[in-house]
Amino acid sequence: MRFSAMVQKEFLQFIRDRRTLIIAFGLPMIFLLSFASASVDDIQNLPIAVVNEDMDGSLSRDVIAELEKSQLLTTSIYYNSVHDARQAVINGEVWGAIIIPSGFSEGIQMSRIAPLVFYLDNSKLLMRLVQPEFYAITSKLSQQFSIQFQTANVLPGVHVEAVAIPVFGTLSTTASSAPLAVALVLQQTGIILTAVSITREKEQGTFEHLVVTPVTILEILFSKFVTYFILSSIIATIMYGAMSIGYSLDLFGSLISVSVLTMLYIVVSIGMGLIIAVTSANQLQALQVGSFLLLPAMIFSGMLIPIEGMKTYARIIAYLNPVYLYSTGMTKILQSRLSIFNMNDIVIQMLLIIVVTFGLSVKTFSKTIK
Amino acid sequence: MTALAVDTIELTKTFGELTAVNHLNLQINKGEIFGLLGPNGAGKTTAIRMLCGILAPTSGEANVLGINVNRDPESIRQIIGYMSQGFILYKDLTVHQNLDFFAKLYSVPKSTRDSRIIEMLDLVDLQDFSKMLAGNLSGGMRQRLALAVALVHEPELLILDEPTAGIDPPLRRTFWKFFKQLKNDDITLLVTTHYMDESENCDRVGIISHGKLATVGSPSEIKRSIYGGSVIEVEVLGNPRIDEAEIEHIDVISKILKIEDTDNGFKKVYFIVSDISLSYPVINSFFSGKGLEIRSIREVHVSMEDAFIKFTEGQ
Ligand SMILES: Nc1ncnc2c1ncn2[C@@H]1O[C@H](COP(=O)(O)OP(=O)(O)O)[C@@H](O)[C@H]1O
Ligand SMILES: [Mg+2]
DSSP states (O other), X not given: XXXXXXXXXXXXXXXXXXXXXXXXXXXXXXXXXXXXXTOGGGOOOEEEEEEESOTTSSSHXXXXXXXXXXXXXXXXXXXXXXXXXXXXXXXXXXXXXXXEOTTHHHHHHHHSEEEEEEEEOTTSTTHHHHHHHHHHHHHHHHXXXXXXXXXXXXXXXXXXXXXXXXXTOXXXXXXXXXXXXXHHHHHHHHHHHHHHHHHHHHHHSHHHHHHHSSOOHHHHHHHXXXXXXXXXXXXXXXXXXXXXXXXXXXOGGGHHHHHHHHHHHHHHHHHHHHHHHHHOSSHHHHHHHHHHTHHHHHHXXXXXXXXXXXXXXXXXXXXXXXXXXXXXXXXXXXXXXXXXXXXXXXXXXXXXXHHHHHHHHHHHHHHHHO | OOSEEEEEEEEEEEETTEEEEEEEOOEEETTOEEEEEOXXXXXXHHHHHHHTTSSOOSXXXXXXXXXXXXXOHHHHGGGEEEEOSSOOSOTTSBHHXXXXXXXXXXXXXXXXXXXXXXXHHHHTTOGGXXXXXXXXXXXXXXXXXXXXXXXXXXXXXXXXESTTTTSOHHHHHHHHHHHHHHHHTTOEEEEEESOTGGGGGSSEEEEEETTEEEEEEOHHHHHHHHHTXXXXXXXXSSOOOOOHHHXXXXXXXXXXXXXXXXXXXXXXXXXXXXXXXXXXXXXXXXXXXXXXXXXXXXXXXXXXXXXXXXXXXTO
C-alpha cells in the first residue's frame, strides 16, 4: 500500500516534468535514429582518380575493368599526371588516386610482379573501407593474371603489389584522436560553465537584483562570455600543450590555424551554453540538457561513424554539429596541414551558429525579464 | 518636480487568465513610509516589479519620481533601491564583496566607495562580518546585508518587498528603526508586508487584495474607517433598554454597534463615537440619566488585523 503509493507518486512526478520526459525518451530516440542512419552498407560510388601511365600495355585495361566492378568506388576521373591526381586527393576532390605505373603490363608478363600505387588521405574515417577495397582489387587482379599466365605449374603465381601511399604521411594516433577529445571537452565546459552561471543567477534570484541596477542585459551576457572564453581558452591551451609535450603532437607548424579554429569553437560552445541557459529554469535542467547533448555530439562528430554513410537528415545534423565542424577542421589542420583560411565552409558555418545562438539568447533573455 | 514618489494610473498585469494587479491607482508621497499590506498572492510583488521596471505592465502606467517607468526604465535604476523577496545576494561572495560589487554596478565613485560601504556596514551593524561569506550569515544578518546593498548607491526611493519576512520579532523591530532613520534622511520607503502589526509604523498604508487597492490612509484612519469611528465599550449593571431614537440627537455618538451579556450578569454596550474624549462625559450622563450604574468604560482597540480582515475578505 505504502510502497505502491510511493511508486505512483514517482511516476506522477516524472510525467509532470516535461523536460525530464524529453530527456528520458529523447536520448534513446537519438541513439536509435543515429545508428539507423549510420549504416555504412549504403556507401557507393566514391570517386577515385585514375592515372594510366601504362597506356601501351595490354593489362591496364584489365585493371580499369576490375576497378569499375567495384560497388564502393567509381573511376570517373582520369588524370594524365600523378601530380594532378595526388593534388586531387589532397584537395579532397577524390577519395584516392590509383596509379597504373608505366611498364605495369610488361612487369606482370616478364617478372610476374608489378606494383599498383594508391594515393590516399588516411585522415578520412572512410579510408577504413576504401583501403581494404583497394587490397581486394589487387588480390583479385593477382588471381586473374595468375590464371591467365599460368603456362606451366612450375612458374610462380603473379603478384600485383599494392602500394598505399598516404598523401599526408603516416598518422600519429594523438593527431587523429586529439580533435574529437578537445572538441568534446571544450563543448562540455563551455556549455556547462556558461549555462550554470546564468541559471544559478536565475535560480538564486540574484538575477532579479542585477536587472534593477543600471547594468544592461548585454553587459551581463558579455561579462559571462568574456569570463568563460578565457577559462575555456586556458583549458584548450592545457590540453594541446600536454599533447604537444607528452605525445609529440606537432602544433607549431599550424599554431595560427589551431588557435583561430579553437577560439571560434569556444565562442560557439558558449553560444550554445547561452541558449541552454535562457531556456532552462534552473541549474539542474541546464546540466541535464548539457550532458544530453554529449551523445549526439559524439555520434555525429564524423570521427566515430563516417558521415558519408549517413542518411541525408543525419548528415544535416552532423553539419550543424559544432563538434563535427571542429573535429574535421582540426583533423585537416593537424594531419593535412591545411590552413584555417582555406576552410571557408567550416568557418562560415561556425559564424552562423554564433550569430544565431547569441542573437536568440539576447532576444529571449530580454523578454524573460520585461 | 512632482511631490509624488510613486504614481500609478490604472496599472494592470495579467498572467494568462489571472489578473495579478488590477487597475491599481497608487500614490505615494515623497518622504513617507508607505506600507503595502496584503495577503499572499494579493499582487504586491507583481506591482513592485512593475514599479522597478523589471516587469512590463499589461496596461496602465507607472511613474516613479516623475519618470514614466514604461517609457524610460533605465532612468529610474540609479534612484531606486530594491530589496526583493527572499535572499538575493551572492552567497559565494563575502559581505564586503557583495557591497563592493553592487556599488560598482551603480558607479559609486572610487573616492567615496569604501567610506560608503563602511557607512552601510555601520548602519546595519555588520562591521564585524565584512569578511564572512554571505551564504554563511544567519537569516537576520542576510536581510540586513540586503538592506545595506539596496542603499549603497544612496537611492531616493527604497522599495522593500517583505523585508521582515521570516525574521524574529526583535530584529523586525530593529528593521523598523532603520526605516525610520532612513525616512529622516529624506528617503521615501515603500515596504510590503503581511505582518499587520508592522503596518502601524507606516505613515500611510494601502491594503491590497486581489490586485486592487481596498483602502488607503494612515493606520488610525484605516482603523477608524472600519466602523466609521472609534469603539467605546461600556459595562453597565441592569438592563439598558436603548432606543435608536434616544441617541440620534447626541452628536458625538454615531450609533450602537451591539449589546452583549457578560457572564456575571452585566451588559456590555458598544458605541461608535466620533471623538473619544468628548464621548466619555456624554456617555456617563446618558447612563446616569437612566439610573444605570457604569462599571467600566474604555476604548476598544481596533487592530490593523481587524481592518485587514474587513478589507480583504469577501472580495
Ligand atoms: N510570473 C508569473 N506567472 C504567473 N503568475 C504569476 C507570476 N507572478 C505572480 N503570479 C501570480 O500573481 C498573483 C500575485 O502574485 P504576487 O504579486 O507574487 O503576490 P504577493 O507578492 O502579494 O504575494 C499570484 O496569484 C501569483 O501566483
Ligand atoms: Mg510577494
